[in-house]
Amino acid sequence: xxxxxxxxxxxxxxxxxxxxxxxxxxxxxxxxxxxxxxxxxxxxxxxxxxxxxxxxxxxxxxxxxxxxxxxxxxxxxxxxxxxxxxxxxxxxxxxxxxxxxxxxxxxxxxxxxxxxxxxxxxxxxxxxxxxxxxxxxxxxxxxxxxxxxxxxxxxxxxxxxxxxxxxxxxxxxxxxxxxxxxxxxxxxxxxxxxxxxxxxxxxxxxxxxxxxxxxxxxxxxxxxxxxxxxxxxxxxxxxxxxxxxxxxxxxxxxxxxxxxxxxxxxxxxxxxxxxxxxxxxxx
Ligand SMILES: C[S@@+](CC[C@H](N)C(=O)[O-])C[C@H]1O[C@@H](n2cnc3c(N)ncnc32)[C@H](O)[C@@H]1O
Numbered sequence: 203x204x205x206x207x208x209x210x211x212x213x214x215x216x217x218x219x220x221x222x223x224x225x226x227x228x229x230x231x232x233x234x235x236x237x238x239x240x241x242x243x244x245x246x247x248x249x250x251x252x253x254x255x256x257x258x259x260x261x262x263x264x265x266x267x268x269x270x271x272x273x274x275x276x277x278x279x280x281x282x283x284x285x286x287x288x289x290x291x292x293x294x295x296x297x298x299x300x301x302x303x304x305x306x307x308x309x310x311x312x313x314x315x316x317x318x319x320x321x322x323x324x325x326x327x328x329x330x331x332x333x334x335x336x337x338x339x340x341x342x343x344x345x346x347x348x349x350x351x352x353x354x355x356x357x358x359x360x361x362x363x364x365x366x367x368x369x370x371x372x373x374x375x376x377x378x379x380x381x382x383x384x385x386x387x388x389x390x391x392x393x394x395x396x397x398x399x400x401x402x403x404x405x406x407x408x409x410x411x412x413x414x415x416x417x418x419x420x421x422x423x424x425x426x427x428x429x430x431x432x433x434x435x436x437x438x439x440x441x442x443x444x445x446x447x448x449x450x451x452x453x454x455x456x457x458x459x460x461x462x463x464x465x466x467x468x469x470x471x472x473x474x475x476x477x478x479x480x481x482x483x484x485x
Contacts, residue, residue, distance in 0.1 A: 216251040222262035223247060229269050229276070236280050249283045252359050255412060256434065274435055282433055288330040290337075290372075291379040292428070293460055296479040301338050304455055304481065308423050309346040311453060318351035320422040324413050324446070325430025326356035329367030329406060330376055333398055335426070336405040337388055355422070357411040364408045370398035414438065417445035425450060428459035428480075440466040447471045450484040457481050 218226075223243060230236045238246050250265070257275065259265040268275055291297050312319050323332035332354050339347060339354075346352075358364055373395055377385060389396040411419065413430065425446050431439050446456055447468055456472065458464070458480040464472060472482040 216254055218247045218250055218262045225266050234280055253279050253282050288327040289376050290330045291334045294379050299479050301342055312350045320353045321424040322422040323356040324427040326358050329356055332356035332406045333402055336402045354406045356406055357409040359412050361410050368408050370403045371395050413442055417448040419449050421449045424455045426457045431462045443468040452484055454484040
């Protein structure tokens with residue numbers, strides 16, 4: 203079953219009118235020589251709203267002011283506008299490590315403690331990462347799943363992306379790292395696209411949540427937070443990492459993206475399991 207949770211009251215006030223969009227377009231063109239004109243307005247407004255929410259700006263005028271004064275935010279907005287979503291088994295070697303070392307150890311500990319497991323894909327985009335985890339569980343941990351109640355959650359700030367993720371329909375390019383056998387087993391053609399099998403789709407629940415509030419999320423034993431931190435300022439990265447540390451019990455695992463790392467004093471709360479794959483264990 204899927205739960206799309208509504209965001210806090212900020213969501214309703216995030217109207218970006220055409221005038222504000224024109225102003226932001228101009229600021230980006232003048233200051234970063236970046237043109238938004240090739241993108242759809244609706245899509246750009248949605249992306250701008252993501253940054254507004256992250257900065258806790260209540261209206262477009264406040265956000266335009268921030269953009270005029272703050273070069274860093276201008277760079278972050280530019281990055282957010284050009285976000286490339288995701289892929290199944292993105293960085294395959296990380297998923298191999300999960301399959302061969304991390305997941306067996308988490309299942310073993312859960313079995314001894316007779317507890318369930320919760321895995322969380324933070325900044326899940328179209329759900330590719332969470333579903334990849336689901337495929338691994340189905341392929342290699344069927345026996346463990348019978349013993350240990352296991353939940354995969356996936357959250358993002360973008361409601362439209364979450365709706366699409368829930369449908370599990372993808373363009374071919376999202377499947378390029380998939381072994382042929384997996385593709386044959388779990389995907390069926392659907393017009394020009396492919397659709398993920400219902401068996402895997404039902405393993406994941408999607409939630410609209412701001413990662414800035416991660417310390418209020420339910421606890422989990424594995425947090426995947428890949429290629430999302432890079433869109434935040436250093437203080438916000440530290441806040442998010444502290445939040446993740448808060449929801450991971452001792453022995454819980456954190457995976458960051460290939461170009462991300464632990465920053466600030468949160469490093470004291472983790473030990474590094476695999477520096478190459480950016481896998482850390484909560485102390
Ligand atoms: C590049 S995608 C990462 C997808 C996936 N984790 C991966 O590594 O393939 C970054 C995602 O972060 C989401 N995001 C940006 N700001 C966010 C926020 N404040 N809270 C939650 N998600 C956010 C974006 O909507 C986008 O889907």
